[in-house]
Amino acid sequence: RDRSTWVVEYGPFRQLPALSRRFVRLHYVSNTPFVVFKNVTRTVQVSHWGNIAVEDFLRISNEGANLTGEYSRVDYNSWAKNTGKAVLKEAHATLPYSASGVYYLDEIGNISTSNAVRDLSANIVRLRVEPRFHLFGGWSANWVIGYNLPTEDFLRQDVADSEQFVLNVNFGFHFDRIMAEDYTLKVILPEGAKDIQYELPFEIDSVSREKFFYYLDIEGKPVLVFNKKNVLPFHNQVFKVSYRFKQESILIEPFLI
Numbered sequence: 001r002d003r004s005t006w007v008v009e010y011g012p013f014r015q016l017p018a019l020s021r022r023f024v025r026l027h028y029v030s031n032t033p034f035v036v037f038k039n040v041t042r043t044v045q046v047s048h049w050g051n052i053a054v055e056d057f058l059r060i061s062n063e064g065a066n067l068t069g070e071y072s073r074v075d076y077n078s079w080a081k082n083t084g085k086a087v088l089k090e091a092h093a094t095l096p097y098s099a100s101g102v103y104y105l106d107e108i109g110n111i112s113t114s115n116a117v118r119d120l121s122a123n124i125v126r127l128r129v130e131p132r133f134h135l136f137g138g139w140s141a142n143w144v145i146g147y148n149l150p151t152e153d154f155l156r157q158d159v160a161d162s163e164q165f166v167l168n169v170n171f172g173f174h175f176d177r178i179m180a181e182d183y184t185l186k187v188i189l190p191e192g193a194k195d196i197q198y199e200l201p202f203e204i205d206s207v208s209r210e211k212f213f214y215y216l217d218i219e220g221k222p223v224l225v226f227n228k229k230n231v232l233p234f235h236n237q238v239f240k241v242s243y244r245f246k247q248e249s250i251l252i253e254p255f256l257i
Contacts (some may be wrong), residue, residue: 127174166241189245
């Protein structure tokens with residue numbers, strides 16, 4: 001074993017039978033939280049009035065070794081460096097640079113210990129999320145993170161056909177090095193959108209369609225529902241949704257008022 005790089009090497013092995021294999025067991029100490037999202041539901045609602053609302057419902061869990069006994073503030077000092085090494089104290093996400101109105105909630109309400117900063121050099125928004133209580137092994141929490149995006153940055157109108165639109169948004173979520181065991185993405189299009197098509201850069205488990213009703217809706221907004229297991233940061237790629245929409249349709253709701 002090379003202690004400088006923490007690489008374990010086996011072999012060399014010679015004259016091995018074809019397709020032979022043996023099990024190897026490694027025992028090591030890892031003082032880091034093993035965090036996964038048990039399920040994530042992302043909603044992307046498109047409005048031709050100039051806004052795209054994005055909201056994530058996340059069920060986060062620390063799958064590391066369970067806490068032994070009861071929680072004690074005497075034994076655990078949240079600000080001490082040498083205690084609670086396997087505890088999730090905060091998480092980091094990157095949002096689009098044009099994101100605004102960022103909010104972070106749990107089941108109780110707003111959590112003011114989070115903060116978001118625009119990084120001009122990287123052209124992103126860096127979001128630091130600190131949970132209301134630090135997550136020990138076996139503990140879970142429900143988070144809600146949302147923000148708004150300007151439509152002009154993600155929705156394109158065909159120059160030759162004014163009723164043809166293409167939406168370009170990311171498929172995955174924004175947290176690094178965290179996997180989602182069960183991921184659902186809902187794309188809510190304006191009421192009256194027709195001929196809806198989509199283009200994904202990878203395979204998914206299932207796609208379905210449904211309706212979403214909001215204030216003053218008559219027929220309901222069409223919704224594309226994408227489902228995929230074991231979503232990684234790799235899957236946070238741009239995909240396309242194209243549809244036809246008559247611009248005068250956005251005037252129906254104001255006339256109803």
